[in-house]
Amino acid sequence: MQTLLTQLTGIVGAPHVITQGDLSAWEQDWRKRSHGKALAVVRPANTEQVAQVVKACASYLQLHPQCGLSLVPQGGNTGLVVGSTPDTSGHQIVLSLQRMNAVRNLDADNLTVTVEAGCILQNLQEHAQALNFLFPLSLAAEGTCTLGGNLGTNAGGTQVVRYGNTRDLCLGLEVVTAQGEVWHGLSGLRKDNTGYDLRHLMIGSEGTLGIITAATLKLTPLPAAQLTAWACVPSMEDAVRLLGLAHRHLGAGLTGFEVMGQFALGLVAQHFPGLRVPLMDAGPFCVLLENSDHESEAHARDLFERLLEVALLEGCVLDAVVAENLTQASQLWQIRESIPLAQALEGLNIKHDISIAVSRIPEFVRVTDALLAQEIPGVRLVNFGHLGDGNLHYNVQAPLNMDAAAFLQQHEEQVNTLVFDSVQAFNGSISAEHGVGSLKVDKLEKHKSPVALGMMRAIKMALDPQNLLNPGRVVRL
Numbered sequence: 001m002q003t004l005l006t007q008l009t010g011i012v013g014a015p016h017v018i019t020q021g022d023l024s025a026w027e028q029d030w031r032k033r034s035h036g037k038a039l040a041v042v043r044p045a046n047t048e049q050v051a052q053v054v055k056a057c058a059s060y061l062q063l064h065p066q067c068g069l070s071l072v073p074q075g076g077n078t079g080l081v082v083g084s085t086p087d088t089s090g091h092q093i094v095l096s097l098q099r100m101n102a103v104r105n106l107d108a109d110n111l112t113v114t115v116e117a118g119c120i121l122q123n124l125q126e127h128a129q130a131l132n133f134l135f136p137l138s139l140a141a142e143g144t145c146t147l148g149g150n151l152g153t154n155a156g157g158t159q160v161v162r163y164g165n166t167r168d169l170c171l172g173l174e175v176v177t178a179q180g181e182v183w184h185g186l187s188g189l190r191k192d193n194t195g196y197d198l199r200h201l202m203i204g205s206e207g208t209l210g211i212i213t214a215a216t217l218k219l220t221p222l223p224a225a226q227l228t229a230w231a232c233v234p235s236m237e238d239a240v241r242l243l244g245l246a247h248r249h250l251g252a253g254l255t256g257f258e259v260m261g262q263f264a265l266g267l268v269a270q271h272f273p274g275l276r277v278p279l280m281d282a283g284p285f286c287v288l289l290e291n292s293d294h295e296s297e298a299h300a301r302d303l304f305e306r307l308l309e310v311a312l313l314e315g316c317v318l319d320a321v322v323a324e325n326l327t328q329a330s331q332l333w334q335i336r337e338s339i340p341l342a343q344a345l346e347g348l349n350i351k352h353d354i355s356i357a358v359s360r361i362p363e364f365v366r367v368t369d370a371l372l373a374q375e376i377p378g379v380r381l382v383n384f385g386h387l388g389d390g391n392l393h394y395n396v397q398a399p400l401n402m403d404a405a406a407f408l409q410q411h412e413e414q415v416n417t418l419v420f421d422s423v424q425a426f427n428g429s430i431s432a433e434h435g436v437g438s439l440k441v442d443k444l445e446k447h448k449s450p451v452a453l454g455m456m457r458a459i460k461m462a463l464d465p466q467n468l469l470n471p472g473r474v475v476r477l
Helices: 002-012 047-063 121-130 147-153 198-202 236-253 262-271 297-314 326-337 339-346 358-375 404-425 441-447 450-463
Strands: 038-042 070-074 092-096 103-107 112-116 170-176 182-185 211-218 225-233 254-261 285-293 319-322 353-355 380-386 391-397
Touching (some): 002 038, 047 070, 047 092, 047 170, 047 211, 170 198, 225 236, 225 297, 236 254, 262 285, 262 339, 262 380, 285 297, 285 326, 339 380, 358 380, 358 391, 391 404, 404 441
Parallel strands (some): 070 092
Antiparallel strands (some): 103 112, 170 182, 225 285, 225 319, 254 380, 380 391
16 A cells, blocks of 8 residues: 555645654554554545545556555544544544644524634633633543544534533534535524535434534623532432422523532542542432522522522532532532543543433432342442433442452443343433443444444445445444
């Protein structure tokens, strides 16, 4: 394939076709579950270069159909389902979009911003805030993840309860097709009923249908005040009751509602002793609430205090604290965001990113907890997540007396089968916000209907007949 690499060098420049040295930053996934071998890492600077790269690869694959060549689009490489790193064949090219990181345009009157796919989420948040706007997508990896990856996986995060997933924040896309053509869809229109919605088809497709190079995204004016509260609740049922009260008392001001199990918070206290976890021992679950108000801080605090007063009287809250300032609020959110890091420090674990109707989550947790305890005595459950939109990170840690690596080797398939079967029994989804990638592609065969899978394969074959883009991810042909 040296001829192809020479051609790609002519497109993006020699420094940006990397074949030698340590490529682990591109070849290894964030969780270190997989380490592949890339033919090369190619780093285009603009959409035209992306199109030329794809066109060159498509032409080469047409001439050499047995060569196994394919492209793996990659942003910040922070995914959790091994969907943006190469396999071990040595025939895949990692197409890194990190150089394409510009904010192209902010339209204040239209409340939109157009950014390139390699723009880091936190940089966009800060750019918008400096101009008195809010881009509300917020997640733990925001300092390194990119908007292209967020769109490719339809990322969620902590403010979905108010603003929706990344899909709901996107008004337009620029996409390079599997043939190397460019779809210019950056209209920024909120109403456009001219046929199939190609934008939504591309969002969440994990780079298997086209390569997102830019997006037009929604902005909202900065709220006058954002307040954060931390509440201890007696049970998951009471957390759901508190959520209902929060909807009634705060309305659209409720922008975040996170639930955290006692063991999950205990891991944070153990591995990050500098973080003081409030009310950790007062009950089995704690809830983190955020209230955004467009009137004033006094109005926001009054609404919060009335909500918590009613919740205490009704018994669905045991105790609560309201952050007095932004520093305290940031500390509370840091505790929540530190749970995955604390779990990683505790040892290898089995992660689940599931969604269940909010009303059925307490029963799901009760039933599935009991099944796991019965099958694997001493198993520890790191249960936390976005209760406000029905998304739990229902993670499983080895028993204290068992080696973590041995636990994964012996029990990962068993645990995944048990949890996913339970999710299906509760009419839920085995992937809420992380995507399918390669880790869950086999599970999708069991938990997605044959009709849906057939439609997905038909779309993939129609848009990418050579199977050039990220093959083996999301759906297998």
